[in-house]
Amino acid sequence: MKLKPLKIRNLEAQYPVIQAGMGVRIGNATLAAATVKSGGFGTIASVGFGRIETSIDKYVGEVCDYLAQEIREARRLCDNQKPLGVNIMVALSTYKEFAEVCVKEKVDFIISGAGLPLPLPEYVGDADIALIPVISGGRALEVVVRCWLRKYNRKPDAIIIEGPKCGGHLGFAMEQIDDPESCSLDVLLAECKEVLSRYDIDVPILAAGEVATRDDVERFIDMGFDGVQVGTYFITAEEAGIDARSKEVFINATNDDVVIIKSPVGLPCRVLKTPLVKRVLSGGQESFRCPYHCLRTCNPKKVPFCIAKALLATWSGDVENGLYMCGCNIDSVKEIYPLQQFFDTLKD
Ligand SMILES: Cc1cc2nc3c(=O)[nH]c(=O)nc-3n(C[C@H](O)[C@H](O)[C@H](O)COP(=O)(O)O)c2cc1C
Structure with a gap:
């Protein structure tokens, strides 16, 4: 299969791959810029910046400054190439402020999940930024779409469906996760396509969870997705921002x-x-x-x-006290490697 470029709003990447925003500081400027240069959508994770022990009155300003610096650093590292974006978790207390930093720093896209990103269009206003909600199924998608259309006359520019096998936080009840077939990505895709067609929305749909190889990318495209978001497999890329x-x-x-x-x-x-x-x-x-x-x-x-x-x-690198979020398929993670190595496998 020849892999097609991924087009979202007015953005285009050579390969249908979004690098997952991974906090804390895994998806940093270095990983995001390397992804952009390799032909994917590069994403800075906005969570966990700044000096953690500072008091609350300094915290907001400090984390916003840090995010702005990280965006500028990524732009510098990828020579201002696109598409460079930011992942902002809805659960963050600085959600609005981070969206405002993204507008000021003119990022290309915002990916937002870990909750429903209902007020995001309000925070972004008229800025030319693609908005990409992370969704765990048709019901959640319908709530977002209905709210965005009614309140802001805005549609999502793409959606990412995070299945039950993803790394990190999951938008499912424990019973569903124990029975992944009931909420597998093909089931969720059908639900989401039905919602989008009812609202006459035709945008790319990305699959997230367990992608580690070109075969995985092709499998999801065969299933009807327009591309994938990759998390766990990129954690051990040389460019990922955590200690060896x-x-x-x-x-x-x-x-x-x-x-x-x-x-x-x-x-x-x-x-x-x-x-x-x-x-x-x-x-x-x-x-x-x-x-x-x-x-x-x-x-x-x-x-x-x-x-x-x-x-x-x-x-x-504090193994005793660290929390190691990862997807089901950690067996696929075998080495520290230059990110380009993964993208080279996507070439024809
Ligand atoms: C270490 C790690 C950190 C993550 N951090 C975030 C985050 O900050 N924000 C977010 O929306 N999702 C986060 N995720 C979820 C990813 O964005 C992604 O959807 C998921 O990793 C895809 O599944 P995979 O890991 O099997 O590729 C994280 C996942 C991992 C493994």
């Missing part, structure tokens, strides 16, 4: 090490069973202070650990 000790944790893990926990975000979360997760699963409580409240949906008094602190530990 943490990359080794992903490389040495097998599919049997993957478990699902309830995350402080309030959603099920697929992770590796590393020391922190073992402590939490056996009822442990990690000590932390939270002067910043980075997630609207997190109650620091009730959660067993601070997810920002745990993901920063992953970033810095």
